[in-house]
Amino acid sequence: MRNGNCLIFLVSGSLLVVPAPVKAESRSYVGICEASAAALIDASHVAIASDDYDAILVYERGKPQSVARLEVSDATDIEAAARIGDMIFWLTSHSVNKNGEDKKKRKVLFTTKVGANGELSNAGPVYRNLRADIAGALGRREGRLAPFFNIEGMTATPEGHLLIGLRGPETIIGDKAILVEVENPMQLVSIAASEAVAAKIARVVTLDLSDGPEASGRGVRDIVRVDDRYLIVGGSEPDGDDPPPKLFWWDGKSGDDATPGPHVDFSGMTPEAIIAWSNHDGEVFSDNGGAMIQGEECADKAPPVGAFFPSLDIQF
Known part of the structure; x- marks a missing residue:
């Protein structure tokens, strides 16, 4: 039976309460397939x-073709x-590529x-030294x-x-996700390259994005501020691996206190970006790289005709 936003099952004489999926409408946008970052332009x-x-x-919301x-x-x-x-602000992965090469274009804010x-x-x-700044805050050598x-x-506070x-x-201690707060972003992109500047790391927060004790943790796939809290897309470090993607709420104040977010079915998706259209609804965008389109795997170095990426409208 259904009670509010929960499904209630009677199992061996006891009640099992499972969150009911939040209403989600799917759609597709065309032109590229590997959507990985999103930011609101206007309403x-x-x-x-x-x-x-x-x-x-x-893109205009819900319209498949890009407008600019x-x-x-x-x-x-x-x-x-x-x-x-x-x-x-746009941020690249700051990761080495699949061949282990450390490319300059992959380390840019x-x-x-x-x-x-x-x-x-x-x-x-642009600012190119963020990985070294974060490594220092984590107590690691950048090369290691x-x-x-x-x-x-990434989101703004x-x-x-x-x-x-x-x-x-995704693991430092206890298989927890990592958030790093940078307090001087405007300074990083407004000072001439010849002047000494470094990211000021205000804090490092670790969050449990697992499904419970003994379960594998998740890394952060994206985060967005919704009013006075944050909605996080958690996902496994490798694509398509366990645990599956899941949404979490975080109050923004302390670590280890993430709670389950809207229950959304992400089957067949690799959610990589999220925006909040308002304090009550948002949209999650999926990386569709590797999808077969006209007999070939879609990749955005040369997107084929028909390249697209899916999204889900969500309510919270």
Whole structure:
């Protein structure tokens, strides 16, 4: 039987309460398949980046075709985005590539400016030393950390800081996910490259994104602020591995206190980006790389005709 937002089953004489799935509407956007980062432009438009494409695309909510694009020439493997004022911060994975090579274009924090009419333009210099800054905050040497390091999520705090979520390493102590708070993001992209500047790490938070004691943990695939709390997309470090993707709430104040978020069925999806359209609804975007389109695996270095990525509307 159903009671509010729960399903209640009678099992061997006892009650088992299971959260009912939150209403979710699926749709697809076209042009690329490896959607990996998203940021709100206005109440009906979103900017989407791919981890392997040379442009940021702007979509109107629910409309499959992009309405604008901004070329990106000096960054690849974009995995996270967050908006502060009229600036959108974009962050690459800072990971080594599949061949173990440490590419300069994969270690970039850069910004775009949102104009009065919603158009995007490049803004400010880039910052390339974030991995070293985070390694220091984690008490690791960068060279030892680099093979396991992977940024996947980012959002802004009310104070204008950046909360950066790591997909890997997903374990420091106790198989917990890692969030790093950077308190001077504007400074990082506004000071000339010749001047000494470093990210000020305000805190490092570890969160249990597992399904309970003895269960495997999850890394952060993305994070978004919703009013006075944060909604996190947790996922396994390898794609398509266990545990499956899941949403979590975090109050933003302390570690180890993530709670289950809206119960959404992500079957067949690799959720990599999330936005909040309002304090009551949002949208999750999936990386569709590797999907078979016209007989070939979709990849955004050269997206085939018909390339698309799915999304889910969610309510909370």
